[in-house]
Every structure is written in C-alpha cells, then in structure tokens.
Amino acid sequence: MNDMSWADGVTRVAVLTGAGISTDSGIPDYRGPSGVWTRDPALVEAFTRDSFRSDPAVRTRFWRTYLGHAAWRAEPNAAHRALAELERAGVAVRILTQNVDGLHQKAGSSPRKVLEMHGTMHEVRCTGCGARTPSDATLARVAAGDADPRCLDCGGILQLAVVLFGQHLDADTVSHAERIAAHSQLMLAVGTSLQVEPVASLCAVAVNAGNRLVIVNRDPTPYDDLAVEVIREPSGTALPRICAALATRAASAVR
Known part of the structure; x- marks a missing residue:
C-alpha cells in the first residue's frame, strides 16, 4: 500500500462491499x-x-x-468494525453492500447509512x-x-x-446508490469481484463524477483500470489501516 495520498482531504466516503469482506467472519464467498x-x-x-x-x-x-448457513452465527470482523469506527470518527460514511448478512449494522454502522443493495x-x-x-x-x-x-x-x-438471479434490483435503491457514489469524494470497493451489474457500475459512476476509486480485492476486477490504487491485501488487514488514515486526515482537515 502506498502513502495513501488519495486519502487527503476526503471527508465523504462511499464503501461498496461484497462477499469478500465477510469471509473472515466465516461466511464463504x-x-x-x-x-x-x-x-x-x-x-x-x-x-x-x-x-x-x-x-x-x-x-x-x-x-x-x-x-x-454460517451467516446466522457470524460476527463482524476487523473490516466491518473499521468502517463503523470511521463513521464514529466523524467521517461521512455510506455503505453500499451486496451482502445480505447484516454484519455492517451488527458492527455498529448506522442502519440508515447502510444501503442493502441485494436485500437482507x-x-x-x-x-x-x-x-x-x-x-x-x-x-x-x-x-x-x-x-x-x-x-x-x-x-x-x-x-x-x-434479490435472486433474474430478479431486478429495486429502481429507487439503485438511484439512491448512484447519488451516493456521485457525491462521495472516495469510493472504496471492498471484497467484491465487480462482476454483478448494475452494482459494479457504481465504480464508474464515482469516477465519472470526478471522485477517486480504490479497490481492495484478492483477485483482479473489470474496474481495476479506473482505480487510483488496487490493494490485494485481505480486507481485514487493509481496511483498518485505510480507515485509520482517513480518520486522521479528516480530523487534520477540520483543524
């Protein structure tokens, strides 16, 4: 991971999460x-x-x-907790999740700031x-x-x-997610293959609006070329560092 200069001046963050963020909680991707x-x-x-x-x-x-299913017994891991702590630090965090496990809310993220794209x-x-x-x-x-x-x-x-395969996402939910992606200074895509549309294209929405995209995922994704940084570390180790840097730099920006 570089010096994370892309975190400078960021006070609004959208986080797109997929199954990979929950594997450390014992839920298979x-x-x-x-x-x-x-x-x-x-x-x-x-x-x-x-x-x-x-x-x-x-x-x-x-x-x-x-x-x-393992998700009924699962507990939030370090990645979920880091995002909740970032919100508590005063950074405007909105989570757009493809997961249906509810672990973001269980970790302490405000339910109203978690948009469950694929339901619960x-x-x-x-x-x-x-x-x-x-x-x-x-x-x-x-x-x-x-x-x-x-x-x-x-x-x-x-x-x-x-939302099952062949079932359309709620149009209002998609529109809401697109607005969040367009208005956040930074989009973090974490633990998602970015192969399922229309959710994956939120990365393009963010970049087309002039915002920064950082991808944290084990494997290559179709949107890697749009990112200012691609991080191959596990989300459980990468996100706590990223969130700590964002919180520190946001606090410095308001002094």
Missing part, C-alpha cells in the same frame, strides 16, 4: 476457490428467481441450504401478498419439517427478502 458456486455450481439454480418460484424441489434445497436474509417476504416477517419464524418451521413453507396469511410462496 461465491466465486472464490472455496466459494459457494465454485464448490457446487448446481446450487445457482436454487438462487434463480424463476426456478425458485416454479419448482418446489428448488425451494426445498434453498431453505435447507439457508437453515444451516433477516426477513422473509411473501411473493403473493408482500408481507414481511422476521426470518427466524420461517426457519423454525423448516427445521420442524416444513420443507416448502407458505405464507400463513395468503398461502403464497415465501422467499428470503434477498
């Missing part, structure tokens, strides 16, 4: 060497909207997969009537033998409140 899709490519079908809604067997596999696993949504309920009640039904739980109000298909 998707496309890495030990990723969910790498180990079991067929599991992608259970996360595809049309397959999920049309095939009870797919839904059964989906719920069985999530019943024992902590709620269940009925695809019929739209009712939203906490996930634990539905998971308890699955654990008790209800392999394909239905809405208790209307009988509709229940889905975790996450």
